[in-house]
Amino acid sequence: MSSPEIVVAVSNLHKRFGALEVLKGVSLEAHTGEVVSIIGASGSGKSTLLRCIPLLEVPEEGEIRISGEEVALRTRGGRREAADAKQVNRLRSQLGFVFQSFNLWQHMTVLQNVVEVPVHVQRRPRAEAVAEAESLLEKVGLAEKLNAYPSHLSGGQQQRAAIARALAMRPQALLFDEPTSALDPELVGEVLRVMRSLAEEGRTMLIVTHEMAFAAEVSSHAVFLADGRIEEEGPPSQIFRDPQSERCRQFVQRHLDR
Amino acid sequence: MIDTDFLAETLLKLLGGLPITLELSTISILAGVVLAVLLALLRQASRVGGLFVRAYVFVLRGTPLLLQIFLVYYGLGQFPLIRHSILWPFLREPWWCAILALTLNTAAYGSEIVRGGLAAVPTGAVEAARVAGMSRWTMYRRIILPLAFRQALPAYGNEWVIMVKSTSLASIVTLMEVTGQAYAIISETYRAMEVFLCAGAIYLTLTFLLTRAIGALEHRLTPYLRRPETTLGGLA
Numbered sequence: 001m002s003s004p005e006i007v008v009a010v011s012n013l014h015k016r017f018g019a020l021e022v023l024k025g026v027s028l029e030a031h032t033g034e035v036v037s038i039i040g041a042s043g044s045g046k047s048t049l050l051r052c053i054p055l056l057e058v059p060e061e062g063e064i065r066i067s068g069e070e071v072a073l074r075t076r077g078g079r080r081e082a083a084d085a086k087q088v089n090r091l092r093s094q095l096g097f098v099f100q101s102f103n104l105w106q107h108m109t110v111l112q113n114v115v116e117v118p119v120h121v122q123r124r125p126r127a128e129a130v131a132e133a134e135s136l137l138e139k140v141g142l143a144e145k146l147n148a149y150p151s152h153l154s155g156g157q158q159q160r161a162a163i164a165r166a167l168a169m170r171p172q173a174l175l176f177d178e179p180t181s182a183l184d185p186e187l188v189g190e191v192l193r194v195m196r197s198l199a200e201e202g203r204t205m206l207i208v209t210h211e212m213a214f215a216a217e218v219s220s221h222a223v224f225l226a227d228g229r230i231e232e233e234g235p236p237s238q239i240f241r242d243p244q245s246e247r248c249r250q251f252v253q254r255h256l257d258r
Numbered sequence: 259m260i261d262t263d264f265l266a267e268t269l270l271k272l273l274g275g276l277p278i279t280l281e282l283s284t285i286s287i288l289a290g291v292v293l294a295v296l297l298a299l300l301r302q303a304s305r306v307g308g309l310f311v312r313a314y315v316f317v318l319r320g321t322p323l324l325l326q327i328f329l330v331y332y333g334l335g336q337f338p339l340i341r342h343s344i345l346w347p348f349l350r351e352p353w354w355c356a357i358l359a360l361t362l363n364t365a366a367y368g369s370e371i372v373r374g375g376l377a378a379v380p381t382g383a384v385e386a387a388r389v390a391g392m393s394r395w396t397m398y399r400r401i402i403l404p405l406a407f408r409q410a411l412p413a414y415g416n417e418w419v420i421m422v423k424s425t426s427l428a429s430i431v432t433l434m435e436v437t438g439q440a441y442a443i444i445s446e447t448y449r450a451m452e453v454f455l456c457a458g459a460i461y462l463t464l465t466f467l468l469t470r471a472i473g474a475l476e477h478r479l480t481p482y483l484r485r486p487e488t489t490l491g492g493l494a
Contacts, residue, residue: 054389085393093391103382106482107404117390120400149482169390 004032006068007173007204008053008095013062015048022048023059024228030173030221033202037215037236040225041251046208047100049225050177053206054092055082066091067172093121096166100178102158104150110137110161111146114168122169129168136164140194156187160194173204180211212255216240224248261452268443268456275439276460278353282425282435283464286360287418293361294368295403298376301369311369318366324427326363331355331431356428364421371417375410376402408479415472419465426461436460 008030015023022045030036038046051057053064055071058080064071071091072083082088104113111133118129137143140160150158159179166174176195180188192214199205199218209215215222215236222239224232224247232239232248240256243249301311318326334340334349348354379402387397429438440457444450 056385056389089391089393091391092389095389097386097389099382099386101382103380103386105383105386105401105405106380107408107479116400117392120396121391121393148486151482152486165386 004034006031006065007034008206009063009065010049010053011063013049013052013059013064015045015052015057015059022228023052025062026225026228026230028223028230030204030206032204034221035199035203035205035207035219036221036223037219038206038208038223038225039210039212039215039239039251039255040231044225045228046225047177050175050206050208053175054095054097055088056097058082066094089121093117093169094172096169096171096174098159098162098166098174098176098179100181102150102155102162102182104158104162104165106150109147109149110142110153110164113150113161114165117165118168133164133168136167137161139167139197140164141190154187155183156190159183159191163191163194163198167198173206174198176205176207176209178208178210180209210255212240212252224251226251264447264449265452265456268453269460271443272436272439272453272456272460275434275436278428278433278435278438279422279425279460279464281353282356282360282428282433283422285357286364286425287421289357289361290364290368290421291414293365294372297365297369298372299398301373302376315366315370318363319370323359323363323424324430327356327359327427327431330359352428352431352433356425356431356433360421360424360428363424364417367417368414371410371413372406374413375406375408378409379405408476411472411476411479415469415476418472419468422464422468423461 006029009028011027013023013026014021026045026049028036028038028049038049040046048057052059052062053066055064058073060080064073069087069091072087073080074083075081104110105116108116111130114133114137115126115129118124118132119126134143134146137146140163142157142160142164145153145157145161150161153161159182163174163179179195180191183191188211192211195205195207196214196218207215207219216239217236219236222233222236223230224239224243224245226247232243232245234244238244239248240252243252297311297314300307302308330349331352334355340346340349349358383401383405384397387401392400425435426437428435429441432438434442436457440453443453447453
């Protein structure tokens with residue numbers, strides 16, 4: 001049996017903020033079509049881990065591969081940085097990143113937000129990008145809001161627009177950084193619904209989340225992070241129902257009970 | 259009591275200076291914006307660049323514009339190096355000297371205004387651009403500068419109004435713009451009140467039109483700061 005392609009792989013990541021070591025050697029892989037959920041307490045390093053993949057944070061140690069290609073890093077003046085800005089930009093545009101706080105571009109309409117990268121980074125024809133953006137926005141339920149500005153939308157609508165923006169890049173993998181944490185409770189459902197349909201399409205996804213029930217349902221692999229290390233990982237049936245480590249058991253228990 | 263014939267005649271003569279006033283204002287404002295953006299970016303770019311820009315702003319903002327015009331017009335000619343350079347055909351002309359001094363001056367204020375605009379660009383917007391693989395140039399062109407400009411526009415509008423009025427200082431280096439014309443008429447007629455009032459009316463009209471234009475531009479560029487409109491706008 002040939003194993004499916006590895007889309008995202010990080011190995012032995014170390015990341016420090018000043019004296020604080022946030023990641024202490026984390027390795028992780030996501031194969032094509034896999035949904036990997038990353039859970040853990042605040043400060044466990046899960047967001048930092050996700051942000052290292054597109055190099056929003058540069059790890060001091062370790063290796064990042066996207067579609068098999070290693071991100072070239074170098075050390076300069078005691079600081080680790082990208083060795084080749086062009087390569088980083090090329091690899092970044094293969095990933096769709098969804099932020100906790102949406103981060104839509106406020107001066108552009110929803111449609112303009114979605115076509116921005118296809119047209120101005122990927123250099124695709126505008127008409128084609130617009131047509132694709134319209135169908136993506138319809139898919140996330142925003143067909144009526146094409147010409148609205150982000151500030152005129154609810155949080156849930158903004159996050160769905162941000163997901164459409166990420167999808168418009170035709171990414172190899174989607175990275176979600178606590179996509180529902182900034183939302184009012186009644187708006188969480190609409191975003192999770194969109195994410196669930198993406199998972200069902202067989203998209204490769206890495207999701208940092210506090211939504212345990214959702215993670216248990218959609219993921220094919222789950223990772224529990226504690227103190228900058230992977231404390232436990234495995235199939236969701238193990239992590240969410242029968243965790244082996246005490247810390248993971250307590251954490252999942254506390255969150256599923258809520 | 260009111261000599262309308264004289265007023266009309268004066269107004270007509272003063273309007274003869276309007277083209278120069280408009281040239282000085284438009285050119286120095288536009289060149290000033292370009293220079294201001296470059297200075298603001300240079301200030302961010304490196305420590306040395308930052309020091310240079312801070313010194314530049316300190317000097318240009320800390321001395322009177324009139325003095326700066328004098329220095330450019332009378333001062334530069336003292337240096338043989340400049341007198342023999344290819345710039346001399348320009349720098350001996352009062353028109354170019356005024357443009358130069360006005361531009362350098364407004365760029366100093368402008369760079370501070372642009373700096374404020376840049377600082378107000380949300381980090382999230384920049385991160386979203388970075389993570390999408392935007393090059394630095396595209397990011398500045400499409401995301402950072404448009405957001406910074408919108409943020410800076412109200413304050414920058416003030417600076418432009420000040421610049422229009424500051425062009426009156428160019429009369430002191432022999433330029434016959436509106437104020438220069440007014441001074442000439444007064445030296446013939448000794449009717450300072452009427453002439454200066456006419457000149458004032460012209461400046462008032464100019465700045466009124468300018469503030470309206472800036473307001474309209476602001477309205478156009480920031481629909482997202484208002485309540486949603488019922489009419490739907492298309493793709494820009």
